[in-house]
Amino acid sequence: MALLEVEGASVDYGRGRVLDDVSLSVGEGEIVTVLGANGAGKTTLLRAIAGATRLAAGRVTYDGAPLDGLSIGERLARGIVLVPEGRRILISLTIEENLLVGAHQRRDTAAVRKDIAAIYERFPNLAQRRHMAAWCLSGGEQQMLAIGRAIVARPRLMMLDEPSLGLSPLFVNTLFGLIVELNRGGLTVLLVEQNAGKALAIAHHATVIELGRVVVAGDPRALQADPRLREAYLGQGDDAAAGPIEPILQRGTGV
Amino acid sequence: MIAQQLVNGVMLGAIYVMVALAFTLAIGILNFMNFSIPGLFMAGGMATWILIHRGVPWWAAAVVALIVAAAISLAVERLSYRPSNEGDVEVPLVSSLGFLVLLQSLVLATVGSDQQAFPAVLGDLNLRIGGLVIGAAQVLSLAISMVLVIGLTVALKSTSFGRQIRSIAESRETATLLGIDVGAVIPRVFVISAVTAALGGVLFALNYLQVSPFMGENVGFKGVAAMIVGGMGSVWGAVLGGLLIGVAEVLSIRLFGADTVDIAVYGLLLVLLVVRPQGLLGKPPAREKL
Ligand SMILES: Nc1ncnc2c1ncn2[C@@H]1O[C@H](COP(=O)(O)OP(=O)(O)OP(=O)(O)O)[C@@H](O)[C@H]1O
Numbered sequence: 001m002a003l004l005e006v007e008g009a010s011v012d013y014g015r016g017r018v019l020d021d022v023s024l025s026v027g028e029g030e031i032v033t034v035l036g037a038n039g040a041g042k043t044t045l046l047r048a049i050a051g052a053t054r055l056a057a058g059r060v061t062y063d064g065a066p067l068d069g070l071s072i073g074e075r076l077a078r079g080i081v082l083v084p085e086g087r088r089i090l091i092s093l094t095i096e097e098n099l100l101v102g103a104h105q106r107r108d109t110a111a112v113r114k115d116i117a118a119i120y121e122r123f124p125n126l127a128q129r130r131h132m133a134a135w136c137l138s139g140g141e142q143q144m145l146a147i148g149r150a151i152v153a154r155p156r157l158m159m160l161d162e163p164s165l166g167l168s169p170l171f172v173n174t175l176f177g178l179i180v181e182l183n184r185g186g187l188t189v190l191l192v193e194q195n196a197g198k199a200l201a202i203a204h205h206a207t208v209i210e211l212g213r214v215v216v217a218g219d220p221r222a223l224q225a226d227p228r229l230r231e232a233y234l235g236q237g238d239d240a241a242a243g244p245i246e247p248i249l250q251r252g253t254g255v
Numbered sequence: 256m257i258a259q260q261l262v263n264g265v266m267l268g269a270i271y272v273m274v275a276l277a278f279t280l281a282i283g284i285l286n287f288m289n290f291s292i293p294g295l296f297m298a299g300g301m302a303t304w305i306l307i308h309r310g311v312p313w314w315a316a317a318v319v320a321l322i323v324a325a326a327i328s329l330a331v332e333r334l335s336y337r338p339s340n341e342g343d344v345e346v347p348l349v350s351s352l353g354f355l356v357l358l359q360s361l362v363l364a365t366v367g368s369d370q371q372a373f374p375a376v377l378g379d380l381n382l383r384i385g386g387l388v389i390g391a392a393q394v395l396s397l398a399i400s401m402v403l404v405i406g407l408t409v410a411l412k413s414t415s416f417g418r419q420i421r422s423i424a425e426s427r428e429t430a431t432l433l434g435i436d437v438g439a440v441i442p443r444v445f446v447i448s449a450v451t452a453a454l455g456g457v458l459f460a461l462n463y464l465q466v467s468p469f470m471g472e473n474v475g476f477k478g479v480a481a482m483i484v485g486g487m488g489s490v491w492g493a494v495l496g497g498l499l500i501g502v503a504e505v506l507s508i509r510l511f512g513a514d515t516v517d518i519a520v521y522g523l524l525l526v527l528l529v530v531r532p533q534g535l536l537g538k539p540p541a542r543e544k545l
Pocket residue numbers: 013014018036037038039040041042043044045085
């Protein structure tokens with residue numbers, strides 16, 4: 001039984017239907033990626049799962065129970081954590097305060113401190129400036145902080161919305177390495193990406209949406225290998241292959 | 256003597272600080288110019304006076320008055336602020352002004368428009384230091400307003416609730432997305448702001464031994480001015496602005512007489528704002544968020 005099951009999800013904004021009958025399933029311990037061009041409805045899908053956007057039709061089931069009517073906070077309490085598009089760091093708060101805000105539902109203060117210490121250990125850049133306002137961070141550091149903020153919420157399902165957008169190649173590699181590391185630690189990941197090559201390389205399952213509808217879903221390696229698919233849906237020409245695929249992709253696809 | 260005037264000015268300023276604080280919390284966190292605050296100030300003093308007249312001990316009367324003000328403020332949140340959340344910022348501004356008029360009219364209808372004498376419940380206990388005379392009520396006002404300011408600063412800085420408030424102040428959308436229960440935090444901010452204003456009204460009554468349905472108006476103007484001069488949304492700005500206005504007011508009464516006091520005080524504020532438009536502790540580009 002999948003951890004997350006989206007069935008026939010539809011979302012309307014004003015008159016337009018921006019998500020139309022989207023279904024997708026994320027198994028426990030998997031990385032599932034959702035790809036698609038600008039405006040395809042990827043963010044809308046993640047917001048609907050997180051509880052920030054109402055479904056006009058369809059349903060989302062998590063851990064065997066429907067999420068209907070649950071607020072963002074209630075879904076967070078069940079382990080669904082969103083790393084939002086654009087990172088949404090609170091720049092008037094310090095780095096440490098941003099992390100503490102991520103843990104705002106937790107009462108186990110000592111364990112929160114330990115989790116934060118682990119994040120500092122993983123990202124010394126954040127540790128050094130922990131008491132400085134978060135606006136002093138670079139884009140990449142902000143993304144690490146956004147993920148750190150999600151980690152201290154103790155997620156079971158982490159949803160990331162275009163985390164590599166605007167990052168330097170070095171940071172992109174760090175980022176994807178971190179996602180794989182978290183996943184190996186047992187975290188289930190739903191990853192929305194523009195960087196299709198890298199996302200496909202680490203995912204166990206991929207779904208491509210276009211204008212709010214699912215157009216392809218399946219094995220990421222098949223998608224990666226098919227030049228027609230790449231060209232049609234991922235905006236990559238023949239030889240603009242997705243860059244070197246990390247040796248990370250050693251696991252079964254679990255699909 | 257000038258030292259005595261300074262003391263009196265600081266004590267008057269302590270009351271302005273509380274009103275300025277109430278305004279600055281509403282502006283800084285909720286982006287809401289809450290004109291019902293002078294009404295809550297008046298409700299604090301008036302309700303205490305009414306209850307004392309019914310034989311309630313003064314401290315119990317004050318506690319009940321604060322609860323009454325908190326309840327009124329929750330009504331303002333529910334009826335004036337929340338419905339226009341996604342609409343114009345001017346709508347709650349006007350309807351909160353409506354609450355002020357409503358509160359004043361209610362009190363006017365029940366007790367009349369006269370200024371009422373407030374009993375000197377603290378007796379005339381005085382503290383004499385050198386040649387200075389400091390009344391018990393003055394000491395109480397200063398102590399309470401400082402405890403409130405320091406308590407608020409610590410709570411905003413170091414508690415989870417404070418961090419949630421500051422997250423909402425920076426971006427309500429982000430706070431919502433992070434699972435913060437914005438709808439539960441905001442009414443509590445209204446309560447804190449109302450209790451602060453109403454406590455100011457109680458202390459005003461204890462100090463100046465008078466209450467009236469319109470006691471909030473003059474103090475409300477000064478409170479708003481103190482907030483703006485200090486820097487909108489800044490807690491310490493409200494403190495600085497409030498004390499500055501209190502001292503300026505008392506000194507200019509002494510120097511120029513009571514008739515021109517408002518000209519002197521607001522003239523000074525105008526000059527300060529020309530020199531430093533963002534206020535003393537405000538930050539120029541993005542407004543400081545508490
Ligand atoms: N709040 C909104 N009101 C109206 N329309 C919206 C709103 N948010 C998104 N849309 C529209 O819904 C569609 C899907 O938007 P969405 O943000 O989900 O796309 P996306 O796949 O995340 O795009 P991108 O890659 O640019 O982030 C777009 O056509 C967008 O214009």
